[in-house]
Amino acid sequence: MSVNNHLEQLTLQLAAPAREAMRRAYVPYSHFQVGAALLDEHGHIHQGCNVENAAYSPCNCAERTALFRAIADGCAPRSFQAILVVGDTPGPISPCGVCRQVLSELCRPDMPVIMTNLSGASSVMTVAELLPGAFSVADLEDSRSKQGEDNV
Numbered sequence: 228m229s230v231n232n233h234l235e236q237l238t239l240q241l242a243a244p245a246r247e248a249m250r251r252a253y254v255p256y257s258h259f260q261v262g263a264a265l266l267d268e269h270g271h272i273h274q275g276c277n278v279e280n281a282a283y284s285p286c287n288c289a290e291r292t293a294l295f296r297a298i299a300d301g302c303a304p305r306s307f308q309a310i311l312v313v314g315d316t317p318g319p320i321s322p323c324g325v326c327r328q329v330l331s332e333l334c335r336p337d338m339p340v341i342m343t344n345l346s347g348a349s350s351v352m353t354v355a356e357l358l359p360g361a362f363s364v365a366d367l368e369d370s371r372s373k374q375g376e377d378n379v
């Protein structure tokens with residue numbers, strides 16, 4: 228299967244579950260519903276919607292809801308095949324910086340992120356393309372090894 232054909236198949240498979248999740252968004256403040264559908268290595272789909280809060284900062288985006296749900300349900304980090312996100316945006320929805328950081332930790336760098344809107348616009352970027360130079364565990368290791376040296 229060609230790369231484009233594969234992405235079309237993923238889009239067909241994930242668009243409806245993402246839209247279904249979008250309708251469950253809890254958004255009394257922004258009134259902006261977002262849905263996500265995350266495909267795991269076994270072919271199971273984990274849905275996510277945004278969940279807001281009166282204190283604003285605890286708001287959780289649809290992408291992170293799907294990722295955290297999947298991890299809580301026992302999926303291994305970096306085992307996912309693809310995520311599709313949908314919002315009522317003029318063009319394909321763009322994941323926020325926090326979600327890009329979480330995607331970079333929990334998904335493989337080459338995993339496709341399919342960004343769509345309700346009119347059918349769609350664009351695809353890999354996790355690495357969405358956040359080049361992400362802060363990662365490798366950055367922590369360096370500081371940890373230096374701490375280890377200080378402690379001896």
Ligand SMILES: O=c1ccn([C@H]2C[C@H](O)[C@@H](CO)O2)c(=O)[nH]1
Nearest residue numbers: 257259261277288289321322323
């Ligand atoms: O990719 C995105 C962008 C925004 N939101 C949410 C966060 C907030 O609840 C609302 C408005 O920013 O949309 C998402 O869930 N995903």
Ligand SMILES: [Zn+2]
Nearest residue numbers: 288322323326
């Ligand atoms: Zn986000």
